[in-house]
Amino acid sequence: MSGAETVADAASRWSTRVHSGTMSAAEQAELLAWRRAHPDHEKEFLAQEALNRAAASMPDALVRRLYGGDLPERPRLGRRRALRAGVWLFAIGASGAAAVAATRREKPADYAAQWSTRKGERRSVPLPEGTVLELNTDTQASVALYPDRRVVTLNRGEMLFDVSADAARPFIVEAGLARVQVTGTRFNVRRGDDDVSVAVQAGAVEVRSGPWWSRRLNVLTAGLGTSVDADGRQPEPRAVNLSAELAWVQGRVVFRNAPLAAVVRELNRYLAAPLALANEQVGSLRLSASFRLDDPAGIVEGLPAVLPVTIRRLPDGRAVLDARTDRP
Numbered sequence: 001m002s003g004a005e006t007v008a009d010a011a012s013r014w015s016t017r018v019h020s021g022t023m024s025a026a027e028q029a030e031l032l033a034w035r036r037a038h039p040d041h042e043k044e045f046l047a048q049e050a051l052n053r054a055a056a057s058m059p060d061a062l063v064r065r066l067y068g069g070d071l072p073e074r075p076r077l078g079r080r081r082a083l084r085a086g087v088w089l090f091a092i093g094a095s096g097a098a099a100v101a102a103t104r105r106e107k108p109a110d111y112a113a114q115w116s117t118r119k120g121e122r123r124s125v126p127l128p129e130g131t132v133l134e135l136n137t138d139t140q141a142s143v144a145l146y147p148d149r150r151v152v153t154l155n156r157g158e159m160l161f162d163v164s165a166d167a168a169r170p171f172i173v174e175a176g177l178a179r180v181q182v183t184g185t186r187f188n189v190r191r192g193d194d195d196v197s198v199a200v201q202a203g204a205v206e207v208r209s210g211p212w213w214s215r216r217l218n219v220l221t222a223g224l225g226t227s228v229d230a231d232g233r234q235p236e237p238r239a240v241n242l243s244a245e246l247a248w249v250q251g252r253v254v255f256r257n258a259p260l261a262a263v264v265r266e267l268n269r270y271l272a273a274p275l276a277l278a279n280e281q282v283g284s285l286r287l288s289a290s291f292r293l294d295d296p297a298g299i300v301e302g303l304p305a306v307l308p309v310t311i312r313r314l315p316d317g318r319a320v321l322d323a324r325t326d327r328p
Contacts (some may be wrong), residue, residue, distance in 0.1 A: 150172075186202040
């Protein structure tokens with residue numbers, strides 16, 4: 001940013017570059033550094049993005065009045081022109097607002113669908129624009145493809161996204177207080193009861209968390225991951241073991257020195273009848289193993305062969321893991 005350039009001017013310049021679809025990797029890194037250098041930078045950039053989206057939604061007749069003449073291509077508005085557009089829209093009153101609303105109603109999603117998987121089921125779903133979605137066990141999600149964006153809402157479960165690159169239509173995953181945005185990449189999103197985790201296999205993704213997606217921003221590249229808790233808090237990115245994180249795509253589950261309590265939580269995502277622990281001491285046992293997911297009940301039956309535990313069956317059909325009494 002030059003000495004005479006204000007934060008608002010820089011935000012407008014960066015927003016224009018983002019939407020040009022021709023940003024290099026070096027420019028993307030420079031933009032990220034600028035956005036994270038000061039809270040005002042991120043605030044101005046998000047404001048500029050919102051203004052451009054609002055201006056882009058205006059009917060062509062209104063944009064012609066702002067710019068004058070014909071519009072061979074709808075221009076992208078800089079900050080001052082976008083602000084002028086916003087003020088002008090307010091000035092035209094209810095009739096103008098109704099026109100904008102009508103325009104939006106005339107542009108529904110080009111494609112919409114929803115899916116769900118049962119316990120233990122996995123499913124592959126190709127989208128019309130080339131993206132492929134892999135759904136893991138007990139997952140519920142929906143998609144809507146618009147001319148200017150592609151949106152998946154993950155209500156619960158886990159999905160691997162192999163996104164077809166399209167700079168003009170960002171791909172957005174909404175999962176509770178986490179929002180993931182990309183143009184083309186391969187990444188995994190898992191939404192549990194209390195948190196959302198993201199891991200990137202290829203490319204880069206933006207993860208925003210918290211109300212209005214402005215509390216925290218992380219940019220993840222291949223091999224990195226992050227998590228968002230129930231309050232929208234998000235730590236710094238961390239290195240992840242992709243072979244373990246994505247083993248489910250190949251029909252496997254991998255545990256590396258994991259406490260049995262964590263193993264049970266993971267297995268319960270696949271089991272029809274939940275597995276329980278007799279006490280915390282049993283849950284502290286550690287396990288390193290790789291299992292096939294085509295028979296999750298068989299995994300439970302095999303645990304006494306690798307750990308000092310027994311399986312106790314309850315009258316309602318549930319299973320409880322208890323310590324073996326004959327162990328040394």
